[in-house]
Amino acid sequence: MHLFRSMATLVSITGASLILVGCGQKSGQQKETITTSTDSELTTVDPSKTTAVGTFNVLNNVDEGLVRLGKDSRVEPGIATSSTVSKDGKTYTFHLRKNAKWSNGDPVTAHDFVYSWRRTLNPKTASQYGYLFSGIKNADKIQNKKAPVSSLGIKANGDYQLTVTLEQRIPYFKLLMGFPVFFPQDSKTVQKYGSQYGTSAKTQVYNGPFTLTQWTGTNLNWTLKKNPTYWDKKHVKLDNVKFNVTKDPSTGLNLFNENKLDMAQLSATQAKQMKNNKDLISRKQSSNYYIALNQKNKVFKNLKIRQAMSMIINRPMLANKVIGGGAINNDSFVSKDLAVSPKDGSDFTQDVTAPTSMGYHPAEAKQLFKQGLQEVGRKSLHFTLLNSDTYDQKQLSEYLQSALEKLPGLHVTLNNIPGRVILSRQADHQFQATVANWFADFSDPITFLNILTSTNPSNISQWKNAEYDRLIDASNNDDGGNAEARWNDMVKAQNLALKDQAIIPLYQSGEKWLVKKSVKGVIYNTAGANYNFKDASVK
Known part of the structure; x- marks a missing residue:
């Protein structure tokens, strides 16, 4: 994936990676907000078309796939509550939870996964990520226009059971399921907005812990807001994660020192000057x-x-x-x-x-x-x-x-x-x-x-x-x-x-950060979508 950042933080273009910098606030009894900064703007939140790590980091928090990737990329239940795999490793059956909804109230079903995968692989979509489906039955043929999109090895068995058929065993298949390209899409929303789908916060719907708000498609700030329709909302502690594009690290450092940010990525010079700072941490990047x-x-x-x-x-x-x-x-x-x-x-x-x-x-x-x-x-x-x-x-x-x-x-x-x-x-x-x-x-x-x-x-x-x-x-x-x-x-x-x-x-690349002790539970993984805010909080 490309990082905008330094290519989305730094894409790639592709992920930062996402440069995450934040300012934690609690207002009222339960309000928890982290204000973060990133050095690159969003371009689209269409999971079939983006290649930017910054966008994937957003999608990883506003949407959810069959699984979620927790700490150290550990596979955890997402929209699927359980799954089984055949002895030859070529057939996966996923059982979906019945209480998952989109932010517009539509239920999240197996059909949404079928629709999303077919849309991404459809040559008309011109996705740069279709190759990731290689190994799934007929994916390569579809990409090469030698088979219809409907022949892809994914099938909805009713609303809440999904079967995926592979051409050969894929050792990293479960990890793929935690990557946003494999997340579901609401066909009603795609058809409603057409070419405008995913070009702003309002032309997309969400099924993850947060929803995207206040992004017009061109502005340099946006907010992830706790999703009231998310199936596991009771375990989401943050009310908001606010992003502001800040391309000069000196600005980020100043805001951190003014207690307006909780996490600030440092330049090489800054990192050397602050090598003994108690708030300094390192993040590896794949x-x-x-x-x-x-x-x-x-x-x-x-x-x-x-x-x-x-x-x-x-x-x-x-x-x-x-x-x-x-x-x-x-x-x-x-x-x-x-x-x-x-x-x-x-x-x-x-x-x-x-x-x-x-x-x-x-x-x-x-x-x-x-x-x-x-x-x-x-x-x-x-x-x-x-x-x-x-x-x-x-x-x-x-x-x-x-x-x-x-x-x-x-x-x-x-x-x-x-x-x-x-x-x-x-x-x-x-x-x-x-x-x-x-x-x-x-x-x-x-x-x-x-x-x-x-x-x-x-x-x-x-x-x-x-x-x-x-x-x-x-x-x-x-x-x-x-x-x-x-x-x-x-x-x-x-x-x-x-x-x-x-x-x-x-x-x-790697990153040096100053991180306030008040920010807890932000999961960072070196591969895939880097940031997971589901369990984050401000103490």
Whole structure:
């Protein structure tokens, strides 16, 4: 998923991630409010169309799927009270609660899940997340327009029983069910608002702990309000979670010091200055920030040019000095601390072999760049680097410009634009080079590796490699039931993508926060929708 943020907090675009900053209040006997800040605006709350982590964080609190993901991504009951799975792992039956309602009073039924999944997969919807349904019966055929949407392996058995049929065992299936793309949608509301559906708070309905209010579709503030129709409302303690877009971390820090925010994300400089502050905490993120080069451009099809641009970047300095805030140099596309080997429990990144081009080798980079220019018949290269306009991403852009222009004959122009625009530009491949990011949708390496396949809508660099596609297909299909074989497929695929410089990985992000002691119970997960406010409170 993309993060607007620093890409929604920082999308991706995709999730922050969501930059969460809040000010806790209790007024009256039961009123509890957290005021938070985020550095990127909302673009849509249509679960079939968004790719932004900030939006997924909102959807995770205003809607609910078959399951909810609690602390450490633990699967907990959501709209489904229970489920069973066949011995071969290919058929799931979910039993839905009968007291779940939408905020307009409609009951939440199995038909809402069938409708939502079919809508997302329908090629007419043009969802960038349809690939996540791969492995569900006929999902790939539907995406490729070789089967009707009605053939998808999901069936409502009456109003409160749902059957999902898979083509092969999916090890992370229950985790997927906790991701907003798989949440239900109210068909009556979609049809009522048509193209305006999800473009403002009033053109959507909600079945989760909160409802979205006060968002017009373009304004820079909105509120999550406790949902009086939510089936488990008695356990929701907060009355409101208020969001305000604040792109400059110095503003957030000032508001925190004035007791107007409960949680404030810090810049690298701020974090260093406050390293001994008792309110300072760290949040890991399952993410990767990278440069995507539009490989429809002849120049960027040249491997030596891509490798040279990678080798001229000092990643340790970039992570520690420029970005900070817990960012790390990963030498990988898949994030660290996301998944462990079924064989020996080692982290996925330990099995990956980083090529020379992932290291800092300025002399070799200059030589390679010169050779690459000669191969494409150029003496120099000038391109524009697109990135979001948040504080930390402007800092990143300036560093990259300085580093890349050390390559003889290369000139880089910077273009930092709002998050709502950059996602659209990236999706439409309207860029020469861009800083992008990907935040894990669930705790499995495939959440990163899938997006580099040649037909994936999120493959914004448009890199293509038949062997890579074969390995990912094998991990999702033939080897899906063999944990070690599947793991080896993914390791080989990652090594291939890094060696061929499919993208230029930069760093894995982290966050440093100041958090007031009064805020309790906010659940943060590194993968998927990061924030869950259902159990949060102000003490």
